Amino acid sequence: MPHPPKELYTIADASERWGVTTDIIEDYLRSGKLQASVHLPRKMMHKYTRQPTECSFSDEVDVFDVDSCDPYSYMPQQGVFNLCYEDVNWDEAGKATLEKGGLYLSRPDDEEKCYYGFDEDFVLSRDKVYVSISELTRFEGEYGTTPRTEQQDCPEKVVKVSQDANPELHPKEKESLLKIVIAIAIGFYEFDPAKKKSPIANKITNLVYDLGLSIDVDTVRKWLKEAAEIVPRKKHKITPELLSDFGIPPHAKDD
Numbered sequence: 001m002p003h004p005p006k007e008l009y010t011i012a013d014a015s016e017r018w019g020v021t022t023d024i025i026e027d028y029l030r031s032g033k034l035q036a037s038v039h040l041p042r043k044m045m046h047k048y049t050r051q052p053t054e055c056s057f058s059d060e061v062d063v064f065d066v067d068s069c070d071p072y073s074y075m076p077q078q079g080v081f082n083l084c085y086e087d088v089n090w091d092e093a094g095k096a097t098l099e100k101g102g103l104y105l106s107r108p109d110d111e112e113k114c115y116y117g118f119d120e121d122f123v124l125s126r127d128k129v130y131v132s133i134s135e136l137t138r139f140e141g142e143y144g145t146t147p148r149t150e151q152q153d154c155p156e157k158v159v160k161v162s163q164d165a166n167p168e169l170h171p172k173e174k175e176s177l178l179k180i181v182i183a184i185a186i187g188f189y190e191f192d193p194a195k196k197k198s199p200i201a202n203k204i205t206n207l208v209y210d211l212g213l214s215i216d217v218d219t220v221r222k223w224l225k226e227a228a229e230i231v232p233r234k235k236h237k238i239t240p241e242l243l244s245d246f247g248i249p250p251h252a253k254d255d
Helices: 011-018 022-031 133-143 148-165 171-189 200-210 217-228 240-245
Strands: 008-010 036-051 063-066 074-083 095-098 114-118 122-125 129-132
Touching (some): 011 129, 022 129, 171 217
Antiparallel strands (some): 036 114, 036 129
């Protein structure tokens, strides 16, 4: 029984999943196309909720602060949080300081819009930033992105479909087709299989093009050659009997 997929992917994991660079994943995180997450140990945190304001532009600006009347506004928190990745400044070592009181974090399952802030500075490593599997699959569905494992399977699937769609002809079927080819070539184009060079292949190719189709002239020559091999040598010369053998009325070549 297969194991369920893991829930949290690092930036490197996500880049591997899609076969892109980590810079591209980070661009998605900064632009908000992907939601970043962090998994934190038990920490004392303040909860910041939207507060009423008397400002004239209150409809345009949300003010978040700790509600002193809420007994749950300051308590231990742990687990998975959404991270405002665009607000994080990384140093060359891949570290970032989430400052005390900064509104960097929110809960993915909170019904009300609120943020959580540390009561002291917290140092975060870039390799501890995650993207949840639900977020990855949401992105894949929205933007048509395919996991690399499925991309690698595609060529095999295409080959299999191609093989199923173009099965090898049964020898009897191929022989029947070759008979039709040689009958038409001899009966209507006066093709002489005994001649090494013939303009018939070019004529057939041009006719195919006139019908809005296409075929390689070498393919026509190959089929004519194979078809000629099934015609008895004594019947290479066009005769009423030869045309009759292939079901062509003797007068057909004169039309």
